[in-house]
Amino acid sequence: MFSAEKCRQCMACAGSCPNSVHIQKLGEHVLDDKNCDACGKCVTQCVYGALKLSGEEMDVDTVLKEVCADKSYYDNSGGGVTISGGEPMLQFSFLQTLLGEAKKQGLHTCLETGGFAQKEEFESIRKDVDLFLFDIKHTDDAAHKKYTGVSNQRILANLDDLYRKGAKLRLRCPLIPGINDTDEHIAGIAALTRKYPELCGVEILPYHDMGKGKWNQIGREYELRDLKSTDQEQKAVLHRRFLEAGCEVMMS
Numbered sequence: 001m002f003s004a005e006k007c008r009q010c011m012a013c014a015g016s017c018p019n020s021v022h023i024q025k026l027g028e029h030v031l032d033d034k035n036c037d038a039c040g041k042c043v044t045q046c047v048y049g050a051l052k053l054s055g056e057e058m059d060v061d062t063v064l065k066e067v068c069a070d071k072s073y074y075d076n077s078g079g080g081v082t083i084s085g086g087e088p089m090l091q092f093s094f095l096q097t098l099l100g101e102a103k104k105q106g107l108h109t110c111l112e113t114g115g116f117a118q119k120e121e122f123e124s125i126r127k128d129v130d131l132f133l134f135d136i137k138h139t140d141d142a143a144h145k146k147y148t149g150v151s152n153q154r155i156l157a158n159l160d161d162l163y164r165k166g167a168k169l170r171l172r173c174p175l176i177p178g179i180n181d182t183d184e185h186i187a188g189i190a191a192l193t194r195k196y197p198e199l200c201g202v203e204i205l206p207y208h209d210m211g212k213g214k215w216n217q218i219g220r221e222y223e224l225r226d227l228k229s230t231d232q233e234q235k236a237v238l239h240r241r242f243l244e245a246g247c248e249v250m251m252s
Contacts, residue, residue, distance in 0.1 A: 001218055002029075002218075004050070009029050011024055013045050016042055016044070017041060019036065022042060054218075060101055067107065082133075083095065084133075085112065087113065096125055096128075109131075110131045110132075112132075115134055119158055122161070126165060131168045132170070133172050134162075134171055134172065139185050139189060139191075139192070143180065147179060168200050169200060170199065171189065172205060176224075183245075189202065189245075190247035193248075201250055202248070203250045204242065205252045206234070207227065209222075209225075209227065
């Protein structure tokens, strides 16, 4: 990740990069990041903190060692480990092993997922997950395809299967103005709560733009740059709309 405002164009990074990713062009530091292999050599040379690696590869034992360092705190507070992403189900073999080992350590496990995976995969980890945080991005199939590129039918089928097999589930629903803050979608979420009355709540995630800077740092244009974060007054209106639809929710 590159923070242009911190760069002093010393170009020490260019001298250390084996792939010529860092270029000075028309007085600006430009990244040809298609050749970047995330070796991290440039990061070690940047004394101004303009460059950093986002994420690191870890094996299951390393993750557990870090998590279990705070196990006494989890035991006293009722906490545990939450596995999120991205989409954890895309690294299924690692996830399956991590969950199994976490349960051997007596850890409470929570998995945040968009639900788009094979039913058999969810079934194989179901008993090792104490709580699923299950994202519902859009209840209308056509709109879901438009904005995510896939149908929501597999997602809803997985939700149904997990619920009927006794999994603990909490719905998490991002609300983006002009995309899925419609009365129809709100009614769809309310319908799910009636269909699955033993859900562990519904959490609404109003839109915010706190990730804008990170998009810039990875060289991507933020497509919702003109959309402002949901303010407290707007959150109150959203909460009321859910109540009117017959759905009690938690607002993040």
